Amino acid sequence: MRNGLIGTTALMFGLLASVGAAAAADLKIGLSAEPSALDPHYHNLVPNNAMSKHPFNALVEQDENQRLEPGLATSWKALDDTTWEFKLREGVKFHDGTPFTAKDVVFSLCRVPKVPNSPSAFTIYMKSVESLETPDDHTIIFKTATPYPLLPTDLSTIAVISANTGKFSGPLVFKKSGCEGVESYPSTEDFNSGKAMNGTGPFKFKEFVKGDRIVMVKNPNYWGDKAPWDTVTFKPILSDGPRVAALLAGDVDFIENPPSQDLPRLRKDKSVRVVDGLSNRVIYVALDSGPAPSPGIKGTDKNPLADPKVRKALSLAIDRKAIDQRIMNTQAEPAAQLISPGLFGYNPDLKVDGFDAKKAKALLAEAGYPNGFEITIGSPNDRYMNDEKVTQAIAQYWTRIGVKTSVDATTASVFFSRRGKKEFSAYLAGWGAGTGEASSPLKSLVACRKPEKGYGTTNYANYCNEQMDATLTEALATIDDAKREKLLQKAMAEAMGDTGMIPVHFEKTPWAMKKSLTYTPRVDQQTMAQEVKPAK
Amino acid sequence: MGYVINRLLQGLMVIAVMAVLVFIGVYAIGNPVDMLISPEADQAEIQATIVRMGLDKPLWEQFLAFINGALHGDLGTSFLYNEPAVRLILERFPATLELALAAILMAILVGIPLGVIAGLKPNGIVGRAIMTISILGFSLPTFWVGMMLIMIFAVNIGWLPSTGRGETASLFGVQWSFLTGDGLAHLILPAINLALFKTSLVIRLARAGTREVISQDYIKFARAKGLSEPRVILVHMMKNMMIPVVTVLGLEFGSVVAFAVVTETVFSWPGIGKLLISSIVHLDRPVIVAYLMLTVMLFVTINFLVDLIYALLDPRVRRKESA
Numbered sequence: 001m002r003n004g005l006i007g008t009t010a011l012m013f014g015l016l017a018s019v020g021a022a023a024a025a026d027l028k029i030g031l032s033a034e035p036s037a038l039d040p041h042y043h044n045l046v047p048n049n050a051m052s053k054h055p056f057n058a059l060v061e062q063d064e065n066q067r068l069e070p071g072l073a074t075s076w077k078a079l080d081d082t083t084w085e086f087k088l089r090e091g092v093k094f095h096d097g098t099p100f101t102a103k104d105v106v107f108s109l110c111r112v113p114k115v116p117n118s119p120s121a122f123t124i125y126m127k128s129v130e131s132l133e134t135p136d137d138h139t140i141i142f143k144t145a146t147p148y149p150l151l152p153t154d155l156s157t158i159a160v161i162s163a164n165t166g167k168f169s170g171p172l173v174f175k176k177s178g179c180e181g182v183e184s185y186p187s188t189e190d191f192n193s194g195k196a197m198n199g200t201g202p203f204k205f206k207e208f209v210k211g212d213r214i215v216m217v218k219n220p221n222y223w224g225d226k227a228p229w230d231t232v233t234f235k236p237i238l239s240d241g242p243r244v245a246a247l248l249a250g251d252v253d254f255i256e257n258p259p260s261q262d263l264p265r266l267r268k269d270k271s272v273r274v275v276d277g278l279s280n281r282v283i284y285v286a287l288d289s290g291p292a293p294s295p296g297i298k299g300t301d302k303n304p305l306a307d308p309k310v311r312k313a314l315s316l317a318i319d320r321k322a323i324d325q326r327i328m329n330t331q332a333e334p335a336a337q338l339i340s341p342g343l344f345g346y347n348p349d350l351k352v353d354g355f356d357a358k359k360a361k362a363l364l365a366e367a368g369y370p371n372g373f374e375i376t377i378g379s380p381n382d383r384y385m386n387d388e389k390v391t392q393a394i395a396q397y398w399t400r401i402g403v404k405t406s407v408d409a410t411t412a413s414v415f416f417s418r419r420g421k422k423e424f425s426a427y428l429a430g431w432g433a434g435t436g437e438a439s440s441p442l443k444s445l446v447a448c449r450k451p452e453k454g455y456g457t458t459n460y461a462n463y464c465n466e467q468m469d470a471t472l473t474e475a476l477a478t479i480d481d482a483k484r485e486k487l488l489q490k491a492m493a494e495a496m497g498d499t500g501m502i503p504v505h506f507e508k509t510p511w512a513m514k515k516s517l518t519y520t521p522r523v524d525q526q527t528m529a530q531e532v533k534p535a536k
Numbered sequence: 537m538g539y540v541i542n543r544l545l546q547g548l549m550v551i552a553v554m555a556v557l558v559f560i561g562v563y564a565i566g567n568p569v570d571m572l573i574s575p576e577a578d579q580a581e582i583q584a585t586i587v588r589m590g591l592d593k594p595l596w597e598q599f600l601a602f603i604n605g606a607l608h609g610d611l612g613t614s615f616l617y618n619e620p621a622v623r624l625i626l627e628r629f630p631a632t633l634e635l636a637l638a639a640i641l642m643a644i645l646v647g648i649p650l651g652v653i654a655g656l657k658p659n660g661i662v663g664r665a666i667m668t669i670s671i672l673g674f675s676l677p678t679f680w681v682g683m684m685l686i687m688i689f690a691v692n693i694g695w696l697p698s699t700g701r702g703e704t705a706s707l708f709g710v711q712w713s714f715l716t717g718d719g720l721a722h723l724i725l726p727a728i729n730l731a732l733f734k735t736s737l738v739i740r741l742a743r744a745g746t747r748e749v750i751s752q753d754y755i756k757f758a759r760a761k762g763l764s765e766p767r768v769i770l771v772h773m774m775k776n777m778m779i780p781v782v783t784v785l786g787l788e789f790g791s792v793v794a795f796a797v798v799t800e801t802v803f804s805w806p807g808i809g810k811l812l813i814s815s816i817v818h819l820d821r822p823v824i825v826a827y828l829m830l831t832v833m834l835f836v837t838i839n840f841l842v843d844l845i846y847a848l849l850d851p852r853v854r855r856k857e858s859a
Contacts, residue, residue: 030699034814036616043616044574117588117618119572124581188618209711210617211628211806212701237699237804238814241683246699246804249690413819417566434576444575454578 027229027529030243030255034236036119038208039191040159040199041112044120046432049157050526051234054216055095056159056199059086059105060152064522064531065342066280066436068152072100072160072200073140078479081147082130086155088138092223094162095197095204102134106172107163110179115188125154132174147477149484153435162198165190202227202530211236216529227530234529247272247512254513256527260329260385266512273535276510277521278333278340281432282441283384285377285394285502287311288425290462296376296425299404304373305425311499312353313363317401318394319355320505327389331510335503337492338431338441343523344481345438345488350496360401372402378424379407380415385507391428394504419460430507431458436523438488442472446495463501468494543843547836554832555606558825559599567591568615568819589615602825611829612822616815621826625808630710631701632800632807636792638714638727640785643734648781650735651742652769655777658747666739673736682729682802689725697722699804726803730796734788741784745777790838794831 033047040052061071073086092100109129112122128148133141142151163172170181186196197205202224203216214234218227235252237243240259244266247255258266258274266272288294289311292303304310320334333340336350364372375398379391388409395405410418419427433440448464449456455469468491475487496503509525518535522528569585577585586592590601605612611621654666690698702722705715713719749755750773758768797809804810808827815823 037618042618043572044576045572117613117615119569119585119589119615119618120574120577121581121585124574124577209806210624211810212804235700235804238810238817239801239804242686242699242802242804245683245686245691249686249694249698251690251697251699413566413571413817416570420567420570431575434574440576451579454580457578457582458575 025229025534026231026233027254027532028233028235028252029527029529029532030237030246030252031234031527032236032238032240032243032255032257034211034238035214037188037192038194038197038205038214039115039188040161041108041115041122042118042188042191044118044122044124044157046524046526050528051214052159053201053526053528054203054232054530055197055201055205056161057201058156058158058160059088060156062156062436062524064277064520066433066523067344068156071156072105073155076152078149079141081479082144084142084144084151086140086142088140089223090138092200093221094164094200095219096162096164098162098164100160100162100200101137102140103137103172104160104163105140106132106134106174106179107166107182108158108160110172110174110182111161111166111185112158113178114185122158125157128154130176147479149476149479149481150435150437150439153437157434160200161186161196165196165198203232206231225530228533229529232529244512247514254511254517254519254527254532256511258510258512260331260510263329263331263510271515272512273515273517274510274512275519275521276331276508278342278523279432279507279509279525280340280343280434280436280523281384281430281507281525282335282338282340283332283387283390283428283430283504283507284335284338284445285314285426285428285504286445286459286461286463287314287499287501288422288461289464289500294425295423296378296408298374299371300369300373303425304367304369307367308498309363309367310369311502313360313367313401314398314403315353315499315502316356316360316363317397317403318353318502318504319397320352321355323390323393324505327386327393328505331385331508332505333508335505337496337503338445338501339433339438339492340506340523343433343436343438345485345492347438347489347492349489350493357397357401364401364403369402372404374404374406375425376406376408378415378419378427379409380412380429381409383412383415384428384430387428387430390504394428422460422462424460427460428504432525434524438492439472439476442468442488442491442495443476446500447472461501465495465498465500468500539847540844543840547840550836551829551832555603555829556599558828558832559602560595562821562824562828563595563598566819568821571817571819572615606829611826614815614820614823616818616820616823621822622830624811624823625827625830628806628808628811630712631805632793632796632809634712634714635723635726635730635796635799635805635807636789638723639730639734639792639796640789642727642731643738644785646731647735647738648742648778651739652746652774652777654739655743655746655750656769658743667743670736670739673732673739676732678729678733678798679802681732682726682799685725685729686802696725698725701806726799726805729802730792730799734785734792737788738781738785741781742777745780746773749773749776787838787842790834794834 035048035051036043040056057071059071059073060068063069072089074089076086078084112126128144129142130145131143165186167183168181169183173180190196192208194205202219202222204219206217207215216232218230237246243255244258244262246252267274287305289306294303324330324332334352336352337347339346377391377395379388381388391407395407398405431441431445443455444458446463447455447469449459471487471491475484478484511519516535518533520531573585614621614624650666654663657663686698689696701713703716703718704711704713713723758772800807800809801813812827
């Protein structure tokens with residue numbers, strides 16, 4: 001009897017186990033861009049960064065609104081203006097079972113500048129770190145040269161890899177000029193082959209077939225919320241039409257970036273769910289406000305764009321609501337500033353320029369251009385959602401107030417090179433606030449071009465507002481979050497006050513999936529398998 | 537011998553001229569760093585990346601470095617993947633080769649019978665219908681046909697998968713799709729898509745060949761001798777009709793391999809065409825240049841071999857060249 005009971009129980013467990021295996025949850029995701037490597041320190045670009053968050057964690061994580069939350073560090077605080085203390089999570093294990101300690105963090109930070117031939121290095125996020133100490137296995141003290149409030153944000157971009165993947169010749173010591181005690185770091189190739197894919201993240205590496213698929217399996221010992229998927233397959237399907245078709249055909253369960261013209265159809269489809277959410281990407285028009293002559297302007301020997309009134313007129317001439325309704329299929333939100341609502345430093349007092357052609361004309365006349373002038377606006381035609389169509393609409397709005405506008409749209413690679421040579425008097429482009437707060441666009445897009453400070457890197461429009469620069473510089477040296485947010489809001493108001501550039505709209509990022517799934521939209525436009533959930 | 541050397545030199549000249557054109561052409565498109573680097577990178581980081589990639593050097597210096605590498609069998613390292621460009625291409629080559637072979641096989645198996653039927657009954661309804669279909673095959677854009685195939689067979693009927701290579705199995709150390717059921721299912725639609733144009737071509741060649749051969753005296757003689765019609769057609773006519781078909785298909789094979797780009801893009805087939813497209817998007821110059829150079833070499837080699845075979849077959853060619 002006793003034996004029989006055990007036998008029955010064993011049988012039942014066996015059945016349960018086999019049912020469990022049959023119901024193994026698999027997820028197939030169609031990606032719109034392929035990561036260039038699985039090495040998390042190799043290429044600082046969205047597709048790579050999103051992928052590396054599956055097998056790896058950082059000290060600090062960003063939630064769906066890019067607000068910081070604890071990752072491998074449970075807490076952090078500034079001890080004084082240039083000293084930060086990070087407390088590390090205890091009991092975390094790497095995929096190979098070894099425990100996570102401060103040494104892994106130091107090793108990861110040491111490797112960042114040592115990745116050969118990185119096309120876009122992560123060193124920009126380590127510039128502020130002057131030195132660091134590890135008083136015990138679960139505490140790290142960072143020292144910065146100057147007050148630097150964005151240290152936790154910067155550290156949220158650097159994946160922590162296992163120190164076991166390296167070879168050591170002595171004790172590991174962090175030095176800004178190059179760490180001591182390391183004989184060799186794992187190579188990018190080691191990550192692509194899976195050899196060095198030893199992280200702490202919710203998924204373990206299984207397979208990487210370049211151009212075809214990346215396969216990961218659940219990490220059963222994950223320290224955080226465990227993902228509802230046993231196996232996740234990422235398939236890069238770079239063309240829009242085929243990616244949508246793959247979803248409809250059931251070859252994948254979930255796709256990112258369905259093209260906006262297909263959204264009305266997908267929303268009507270009963271077997272498909274579409275979710276969308278505001279992104280951190282602003283689409284803007286930059287106006288050359290430098291001295292005359294400006295390359296794309298005719299009909300006057302001055303540069304009319306140097307006058308803030310003209311810039312304001314050009315902003316008022318645009319009907320942002322119509323662009324959202326007619327061109328963007330409601331995938332846009334009219335913008336009055338350079339970061340979207342909800343992000344750190346968003347200024348709620350700034351109001352969207354309403355469509356007012358009459359006032360625009362009056363401002364032009366006031367500035368001395370009652371008959372307008374001629375201008376060419378540049379635009380990429382394959383980089384942002386409907387970029388060329390939006391530019392054409394803007395050109396028509398401007399022409400309506402007497403500024404005869406022609407469009408010069410080219411493929412992104414050509415557009416960015418020409419923009420770099422300052423060939424445009426006006427151009428449409430986009431900016432995603434990578435840090436999730438206002439200093440990112442302010443520093444890169446509208447600050448005066450000062451290469452030594454890293455200001456104005458993407459300011460190809462000669463805009464310069466010393467007052468704004470001063471406010472921004474103060475903000476970037478203010479550790480206190482509340483004070484810094486106020487300063488950033490002030491800087492944003494200053495840059496928008498004389499229309500340093502024209503914000504057009506924020507893109508909404510869509511995702512499409514089977515009806516049985518849901519996804520919480522992310523401001524950073526990243527697709528994360530652990531956030532794809534079965535619908536209730 | 538003089539003829540062979542002459543041809544060889546011509547081939548090398550073509551490769552050299554193409555190297556210059558390709559390099560300058562790709563150089564003119566834009567700055568790869570703009571496409572590769574994070575927008576958050578500051579001026580110093582951008583400059584460091586430009587130097588790291590050797591893009592700060594003048595064009596002629598970059599070109600000499602490229603030629604020097606090329607002479608040593610190194611066509612550069614991908615900016616995007618940090619792997620030798622040639623290796624990246626060779627890694628993906630089996631996928632394209634498999635697709636191209638499947639497409640050519642389909643073109644032969646479908647095209648020749650249809651072409652022969654159309655050639656035997658040029659004025660019948662069937663013959664006319666076949667020719668009309670072949671015109672469609674020539675003129676419909678590959679991209680559109682690919683999307684239609686997906687819409688019909690993958691989305692609406694749901695018989696076949698729409699994307700990727702499926703499961704693969706290893707043979708001679710290389711992964712192949714046709715060895716597994718799943719892989720074979722993935723292969724069908726892209727192969728049909730790629731085969732469509734070539735099938736039309738084969739139909740036309742087979743039809744013209746059939747019409748030419750069928751009216752010749754030896755066919756009439758064979759019939760007069762009382763041979764059965766199937767034997768006349770399958771043995772006596774086919775042999776001679778096949779000569780132009782085989783010649784053209786041999787030459788076309790190169791173009792199927794090199795220009796499967798559209799089909800690979802539509803079906804996300806991980807071959808060299810898909811690699812080329814993503815390299816163009818990212819301005820990954822070394823890979824674009826390596827791809828084009830390998831393509832040029834492929835064509836020069838095929839042409840060289842064809843020239844040699846001609847010379848072997850036709851003594852007049854040899855004499856004319858050496859005279």
